[in-house]
Amino acid sequence: MNVEAPIRAPRGIKDILPPDAARFETVLKEAEAILALGGFQKVLLPMFESTSLFARSIGGATDIVEKEMYTFLDKGGDQYSLRPEGTASLLRAAIEHRLVDPSRVIRLAYSGPMFRHERPQAGRLRQFTQIGAEVLGPLTPSDDVDLLSLLHRMAIDFALPSWSLLLNSLGCPLCRPAYRESLVSFLLAHSGSLCETCHRRTAQNPLRVLDCKVPSCQETLERAPRITEHLCPKSRDHFEEVKRGLDALDIPYVLSHRLVRGLDYYTETTFEFVSDALGAQSTWAAGGRYDGLTAELGGPDVPGIGFAAGIERLWLLREKAGTLPAPERHPVRILVFSMDAKGNGAALDLVRKLRKEGIPASGHFSGGKIKSAFRQAERDGALFLAILGEDELRQETVQIKNLTTGEQKAWPLNDAKTIADRIRTEGTSSIPLSTRQET
Secondary structure (H helix, E strand, O other), X not given: OOOOOOOOOOOOOOOOOOOHHHHHHHHHHHHHHHHHHOOOEEOOOOOEEEHHXXXXXXXXXXXXXXXXOOEEEOOOOOEEEXXXXXXXXXXXXXXXXXXXXXXXXXXXXXXXXXXOOOXXXXXXXXXXXXXXXXXXXXXXXXXXXXXHHHHHHHHHHOOOOOEEEEEEEOOOOOOHHHHHHHXXXXXXXXXXXXXXXXXXXXXXXXXXXXXXXXXXXXXHHHOOOOHHHOOOHHHHHHHHHHHHHHHHOOOOOEEOOOOOOOOOOOEEEEEEEEEHHHOOOOEEEEEEEOOOHHHHOOOOOOOEEEEEEEHHHHHHHHHHHOOOOOOOOOOOOEEEEEOOHHHHHHHHHHHHHHHHOOOOEEEEOOOOOHHHHHHHHHHHOOOEEEEEOHHHHHHOXXXXXXXXXXOEEEEEOOOHHHHHHHHHHHOOOOOOHHHOOOO
């Protein structure tokens, strides 16, 4: 008979298995804790949105919208997309539920999976996890500095290796048109040394040309006009104040005149936190100002600034630095072993009572030799083994064995509270599981 090959995960999708799943969640929670210190409140966002939301916010001529979004029609014929990033979704929610107010500042955060159809490689997946933060309201350059200081805190607390902050300004709607005209003139004059993608972007979205990674384009693009030399007085003052604020806090940065990011909504301050330890995928957090985006999406015209950090990349960096959370011991602290089917009912009842007492418990109901119960306890990370055989059932007792010390004692089967108290008292040993005895 023909046996079909097992179904595998789609390309670019990664399963995270125990014990790494718990460690991954801890990395995420520790990042969320830093945002909580910054006064950010978490918003839970939907996995998919109307495609038009991303086209309006990210920009129809960006690679994300043109090539990378997972888009589908639902049964009603409406077009939706899995979220490729979190800012647009969060702003949509903030506007819809009237959280945006021109008279006050609000700090919101999000986390969860994002989806982009990219070429998978180390640190780049088609489903990846991000944590992000957005500040909306009557902002000043000091708010830019404050957000950057929070990411700086994350880099320091996690001991990330070889990291640096890249900084640039993209100006405002007043000064950007003149720079765009200067840039386009330069690109057309040097089109012979640029790739086909640069030619297309010159016509559609010229700032994105500066983000080109094709080696043959680099020498030409390094000579392109710099937007920081075309800033209007207001944008120039804004950028200078941001730099002064970073200097005052001793946060190092590198000016990067070709840093434009891949999204159309950015204005003024833009930034990336990068690390040489990640290779080609060097960015682990990035963001910037997006003044005007809330108005573009139908809300009040208030400034905004935000960032997103990739949890997979934070994981890789912390792994290199040796600061990943230690694997947690499996939560099962006691395994209840029924030596044959006659004891399954009593074993189930004891498991239920122990759980009611707050003790993580599981059952081993398949009977067999006692060695099989010890092996299961080893796999579960259990600290205690409860044994129910014929003698115990007849005497209405249960043998409780401390798998760390080897001590074993009979306890009344109906006294789950006393058993739970003993587990809580004795279950703090850190002796490795491999040192336990099976006798």
